[in-house]
Amino acid sequence: MIRYDLRCDKGHAFDSWFASAAAYDRLAAAGHVACPDCGSTKVDKALMAPAVSRAEDRPLTAPRDPREEALADLRRQVEENSDYVGLSFAAEARAMHEGRIPERAIHGEAKPDEARKLIEDGVPVAPLPFTPSRKTN
Template identity: 35%
Template sequence: MADKMIHYRLRCNADHEFEAWFQNSAVFEQHAECGFLSCPDCGSSNIMRAPMAPAMHTTEENRTMIKKENQSLQQQRQVLSQAAILKQQLIGLRRKIEQNCDNVGERFADEARKIYYGDSESRGIYGDTTPQEREALFDEGIEVGTIPWLRDDS
């Protein structure tokens, strides 16, 4: 008679997921504590069990529910993927601005006015303003924009 095995989905501390089979949960715990397990992607030995759906008999209602949950998860993954792309684009925009424009800091509103009225050379600038300063610039017809200034963590 063949021994029964337990199937686990595992995750390392870098969020890589993989699967493995064990004789029982005690064997898994022992292997994890002793560092015998390692991630096939990064080699980390900091391994834990990842959540798994239990095996169940499905009815048509369950299949429909699972399909909807999978669609929802897929939509969430798409949103997260789009957010990551947008973040990288904003970081790229910040780099371009920093490379091609002058940082005038808190003098932004004054410098924008000088450029607009011809009292200073026309050039790209960036810096800080208060909401009131931005409103005053807008009232004078001076177009300025605000972008999220994301840190470049790379």
């Protein structure tokens, strides 16, 4: 895991954890890293100093960050209480909004332009702060 200090194009500063530097790059390039204050996906890594500690200063097991626990709990709740629809998320959300199919809780993946269009059209959607598991309920 790696933590980055981030800053959006509106000047909001925040931090977030990623599985690796490559995971951050992949998520940022796909528009999945968003500012929690304004929702902007124009996010860059801010300058930060590395945290260096001596081996004797480190506990044998690091305490779990409460944010990690909250994120894991949110993931569990989303995955237990909604259907994963994969890349058909935008089509399913739009069909429910237009009344063509019954409403139900769903989660999945959408390309940035698809998500933007849903929001512009008033379809109630929100980005997840994690990449959904690729499994169905």
